[in-house]
Amino acid sequence: MQWTKVLGLGLGAAALLGLGIILGHFAIPKKANSPAPSVSAPQDLDLEILETIMGQLDAHRIRENLRELSREPHLASSPRDEDLVQLLLQRWKDPESGLDSAEAFTYEVLLSFPSQEQPNVVDIAMTLPPPPTVGPTGDIIHSCHRTEENVTGEQGGPDVVQPYAAYAPSGTPQGLLVYANRGTEEDFKELQTQGIKLEGTIALTRYGGVGRGAKAVNAAKHGVAGVLVYTDPADINDGLSLPNETFPNSWYLPPSGVERGSYYKYFGDPLTPYLPAIPSSFRLDPANVSGFPPIPTQPIGFQDARDLLCNLNGTLAPDTWQGALGCHYRLGPGFRPDGDFSADSQVNVSIYNRLELRNSSNVLGIIRGAVEPDRYVLYGNHRDSWVHGAVDPSSGTAVLLELSRVLGTLLKKGTWRPRRSIVFASWGAEEFGLIGSTEFTEEFFNKLQERTVAYINVDIAVFANATLRVQGTPPVQSVVFSATKEIRSPGPGDLSIYDNWIRYFNRSSPVYGLVPSLGSLGAGSDYAPFIHFLGISSMDIAYTYDRSKTSARIYPTYHTAFDTFDYVDKFLDPGFSSHQAVARTAGSIILRLSDSFFLPLKVSDYSETLRSFLQAAQQDLGALLEQHSISLGQPRVSKGSGPLKVRMLNDQLMLLERTFLNPRAFPEERYYSHVLWATRTGSVATFPGLSNACSRARDTASGSEAWAEVQRQLSIVVTALEGAAATLRPVGDL
Amino acid sequence: MQWTKVLGLGLGAAALLGLGIILGHFAIPKKANSPAPSVSAPQDLDLEILETIMGQLDAHRIRENLRELSREPHLASSPRDEDLVQLLLQRWKDPESGLDSAEAFTYEVLLSFPSQEQPNVVDIAMTLPPPPTVGPTGDIIHSCHRTEENVTGEQGGPDVVQPYAAYAPSGTPQGLLVYANRGTEEDFKELQTQGIKLEGTIALTRYGGVGRGAKAVNAAKHGVAGVLVYTDPADINDGLSLPNETFPNSWYLPPSGVERGSYYKYFGDPLTPYLPAIPSSFRLDPANVSGFPPIPTQPIGFQDARDLLCNLNGTLAPDTWQGALGCHYRLGPGFRPDGDFSADSQVNVSIYNRLELRNSSNVLGIIRGAVEPDRYVLYGNHRDSWVHGAVDPSSGTAVLLELSRVLGTLLKKGTWRPRRSIVFASWGAEEFGLIGSTEFTEEFFNKLQERTVAYINVDIAVFANATLRVQGTPPVQSVVFSATKEIRSPGPGDLSIYDNWIRYFNRSSPVYGLVPSLGSLGAGSDYAPFIHFLGISSMDIAYTYDRSKTSARIYPTYHTAFDTFDYVDKFLDPGFSSHQAVARTAGSIILRLSDSFFLPLKVSDYSETLRSFLQAAQQDLGALLEQHSISLGQPRVSKGSGPLKVRMLNDQLMLLERTFLNPRAFPEERYYSHVLWATRTGSVATFPGLSNACSRARDTASGSEAWAEVQRQLSIVVTALEGAAATLRPVGDL
Structure with missing residues (x-):
């Protein structure tokens, strides 16, 4: 790989091409060409089941869920929050439409109240x-x-x-x-x-x-x-x-x-x-x-x-x-x-204001996988609100309950059981700082890191009813595209969600041409510990604004006592068709991730991000780095690919995101360990550790500790990229 | 699980029993009872192949290897060290007796010379x-x-x-x-x-x-x-x-x-x-x-x-x-x-003395697994010596070459290919501080951590010719016992290596009765980065002294110019039968780890160690902790076990050791991240972080920062043990 030369500001295009080739090997093999050799009668995505699920996700039921969820204020750790824990447990343990099992996990956490x-x-x-x-x-x-x-x-x-x-x-x-x-x-x-x-x-x-x-x-x-x-x-x-x-x-x-x-x-x-x-x-x-x-x-x-x-x-x-x-x-x-x-x-x-230790619960429900129960597709949202929280978070919880009902009903009828396990999560105390989800990742760190295929977050399901909006890491782009191409967009016309989406958010991809543009994940909801702390490929899904119609920084009643059922019912999503669209999108993604024989995570889609990070490093930091004599020699050369078997391929796909984790990269940033997606203070859209180190070093002399830190951050990036390449090489190679 | 109550000095026996039961579920299932449901014609350990290998490991060839390896001084990065890199590559690329592939990986490292x-x-x-x-x-x-x-x-x-x-x-x-x-x-x-x-x-x-x-x-x-x-x-x-x-x-x-x-x-x-x-x-x-x-x-x-x-x-x-x-x-x-x-x-x-940047190489050779090429059994030794290094390390390298020759010959003949991949390693610059192996773990951190089944180290193969000596983590005990029971001990009599071993090093196990006693792993050879930094189950194997005959702290010519071929040939192991015994022991272990359908790692053997750590914490630190009001409430309760499938079982076995890793536990200890095996300064044989924190806190007042650190270390231990229990629970459970 030519990474470091690029990073160290040698050349550009040739090296980037090399990168593309390496990641390019990792397109998903076509099933016809690559049957799994050692697994008999592989269970794969069943399009009929998928269609059934899409058909059963019901806007009216989502509306009724929302009415119940937002009936009373349910601040974290309040009696009504506890009532909703029981409501979730009851739904997920329902003999007709429940999951295999459900359980509440309680933590004692520090909250703050007036x-x-x-x-x-x-x-x-x-x-x-x-x-x-x-x-x-x-x-x-x-x-x-x-x-x-x-x-x-x-x-x-x-x-x-x-x-x-x-x-x-x-x-x-x-x-x-x-x-x-x-x-x-x-x-x-x-x-x-x-x-x-x-x-x-x-x-x-x-x-x-x-x-x-x-x-x-x-x-x-x-x-x-x-x-x-x-x-x-x-x-x-x-x-x-x-x-x-x-x-x-x-x-x-x-x-x-x-x-x-x-x-x-x-x-x-x-x-x-x-x-x-x-x-x-x-x-x-x-x-x-x-x-x-x-x-x-x-x-x-x-x-x-x-x-x-x-x-x-x-x-x-x-x-x-x-x-x-x-x-x-x-x-x-x-x-x-x-x-x-x-x-x-x-x-x-x-x-x-005073600080209080309070009990706050996560509710977890699981559908056990038939073939690979030790691979988890994790789907979650928080439950706690500031007041009634009809939009934040109950719109997402209303979708969560409808999804678990539809899947649970198929399960209980014996019609279907996914290949991998599906875990539903209702997190507590998100509003105080993603507390429930973070404590969960701390308690089950290794188990989750080893086994989780992807994390899907639907917090506020509907900000507005113009278009889909997805934030996520590059490997999830492809499954989101596949899912949304097959679902009709709400509203007039006959567009797919995908075709509607591309009208609002798009970019020109060197590989695919014009495609919808995914945002990147910050720390705004419960996906944060999963992507930053555990290195699990994550996404956040919602319906959102037409920016030509409003410049509101968020839906106007956000975190106020005006975020009520009527607000949603009258203004945000009358008819709940946007809620339904989000439920269908998430449902299709869950099914694809849990049932596909080959995991639909496309690691090759990381190449465009890396390319843009590299270009940004080169264009915006290059002269600066050169000025301080920072450059690197030629690193090892990666090798070509070969035939791969299904499980190893899937493990490689699942674990690629993990290879970018380095808990020693920026320990002062607390949980942030992902060398591509950690918080970035500098203005250059590139590797955050490098960008931040450059910002701090900018006004110091060459040879300062700050410039040494720039070099260290550069090496951390190179090591992570080389490690990713090593993970993608044929598994039996050195 | 009752861990924390025990740790927090509640009760004893009942809780320990509970632990035993949880870990006890993880005995290896009998093959007859648990056929793998979804893998056709599983490749399992073949006793005939094992016997063939045992028979072909040749004392005379080991002697000739040693003569060649120790002919000249081969200090790290010296020309002769480079010659030996070529010798290894040549042997491992031999068309008749070589491996699938071999490659040298060079690092530029800081050495020190007069x-x-x-x-x-x-x-x-x-x-x-x-x-x-x-x-x-x-x-x-x-x-x-x-x-x-x-x-x-x-x-x-x-x-x-x-x-x-x-x-x-x-x-x-x-x-x-x-x-x-x-x-x-x-x-x-x-x-x-x-x-x-x-x-x-x-x-x-x-x-x-x-x-x-x-x-x-x-x-x-x-x-x-x-x-x-x-x-x-x-x-x-x-x-x-x-x-x-x-x-x-x-x-x-x-x-x-x-x-x-x-x-x-x-x-x-x-x-x-x-x-x-x-x-x-x-x-x-x-x-x-x-x-x-x-x-x-x-x-x-x-x-x-x-x-x-x-x-x-x-x-x-x-x-x-x-x-x-x-x-x-x-x-x-x-x-x-x-x-x-x-x-x-x-x-x-x-x-x-002066510091010099020098090139030092690792040589890696691989036999690709037939069924699970993405699972690695890693076997290694360093190559560099201080002078001729006939004992340290060439006795181990002589064994390594003989093992790779015998396995390579079967491979090239088409007689055999292991289920999992076997990786042979010849590390550079160990004498300067385990440098080659550490750089290797740094370069391929994630890949190795995700895929390595176990690491086997044979550095000095023979210190003396009285008995086997094995250091390792508890999960490897069982495979070492199985291997050594089937190999005849060198010397007079008809004892197995196991029966001879038990005469020199033994302990009374509550589970097994009198068994050979395994030592624990410090940082004396290249296993250190594997166990402490990556959390891979590791072992170190050698033949050693009769302590009734010598009190020498190590073999006397250690690291001197008198550690020569004649020294070994005349005094340490005339006839090389102890070398052969080590080769057979290591060979049998490699084969069992790479070919067994179920990984022969017995995680339930961790229970005795944990029990003794807990008892030590209770007996030696209990009063002290109580004095400073350190105790803990009741943690979550673990659940029972259920049926498991082969791959998930094996993954659980392989990954258990990893659940004890916490890179944030004691960052001042550099690579040490294993909460059970990190360096311990205190005299109490218990969890090292807890023990060290207690040593530092002992003379400070309750409520000091040092006592807060004791509590933090206690929580780290509890979290690791709970994480291990979570990994061992049925994979489809929450």
């Missing part, structure tokens, strides 16, 4: 108290709303958790207000450049641009005492903000809506990194946990944000910082003398 | 120079030998490398001599207690008690300037030290013999930890490498050590520090006024 007795408050107080002061003082002249407006009768009651920033510390900072745009590092630097004294202020930021918790981290570096976060109508409502323009009159977020969320930096239970949160496990002292926001933080609605922001004093904010609240955004600090509040008014933020 | 132009010297100089001084000064009144005495004509010539401490730094310290016994931490503390000023001295130490490099590390902590190391006749020669009592008149070490060796703390190429030392790989700056001795160090013979030690001044050394040099050992510092040297004489140590 106090019921002492709600979090954000006030404006008139008088600046004489320093030093303790606690909020001064006459309250304005209070932000503590709850969302009860517009449909579902936004009230004790089970609707007050909007809060989970894991943000308690505290009662007070100070002059500043506006800090999205709270990125650059945003705070800009404020500094503008000469604004940030020490002791309260920073108002809007969602987007950077992770929730990062806003507080960035703010605290500048001495900011507290952070408020709101959702700007420009970012979520296509600019609309009036009550009659928003839910329940449209799908847009009402003025009082507040996005809740986890502000923890990592994922998994914060007290038990790398260990399952079973009762006996060692737990960190919460005081020693890193990754919680350093200062009190509270999310508010844009109605309250308008009151604050439109009264700010100071310089006009830059154009890109302006939003749709109907006024010119200024930077502060403090309020303008001619506004609603006096110029010396300050903002008091009183946060009373 | 200077040929400027030899290392150890002198006694009369006058103490006035400080500050640079370099050795004063009149030389005595010089230690720079080479060994040429007693057989083989100890001279340019290819015999001067005795030296590989990786010890260059430097010219001079100072008063002190005697520091074995150079352990306790030894230097004892000298301190005795009031001896160590700053600036040269410490004379004897081999044993602690690793080579550790002596210099311990010494440097006390300000010692240089270290000498010798082999005491009490430790190596059963007290004998006269020329007429030693080689070539007996197997004992001549007075001029010097043990060479690597003084590097870790294993693998020092510049490329975790990365293969291919040319393109990132290399550390040698100045930043940790693990080299901190001060100049030189090994000397006991003839020279006698001159130094028997002239020392000062207090009489403790009884346990005395040896067999024929005088009372004193502590120093400095020489006594009435001895051979004046009282103010000092020792000048001048070391000119």
